[in-house]
Amino acid sequence: MKSEERILKPVAQDRQRNGARWWSRLQTRMTFSYLGVTVFIVLLSELLILLAIVTGLTQSGLLDKVILTTARHTAQVYALEAAAQTSGPTLAARTTFQPGTPASLALPGVRLSLLTRLLSNCLKS
Numbered sequence: 001m002k003s004e005e006r007i008l009k010p011v012a013q014d015r016q017r018n019g020a021r022w023w024s025r026l027q028t029r030m031t032f033s034y035l036g037v038t039v040f041i042v043l044l045s046e047l048l049i050l051l052a053i054v055t056g057l058t059q060s061g062l063l064d065k066v067i068l069t070t071a072r073h074t075a076q077v078y079a080l081e082a083a084a085q086t087s088g089p090t091l092a093a094r095t096t097f098q099p100g101t102p103a104s105l106a107l108p109g110v111r112l113s114l115l116t117r118l119l120s121n122c123l124k125s
Helices: 002-059 062-085 114-124
Strands: none
Touching: 002 062
């Protein structure tokens, strides 16, 4: 009888330990699964909202109107600058968009893009 108790007692303790380990692993897996699904749903929601905004802007004429207005305004500013530098009905032959030259149409305070800088360096060499 005592020998059976000695044998059964460690077996019962092993079952309890294994059960606790199994439960801990299950809880960990469920936690990570929940976190993964939550992150996926949040990212998917953000993507869908962004897609709706982009579609709304491109399908409506609002974006085209803003771009057209900005381009028209920029062209008018350059035309005014060119008109201020002319001494007659035509532009001077030395007129350029290259900054730093006396006859430049480059607007003061406007930052040069990388492409403009690269083109300027290529033209100088």
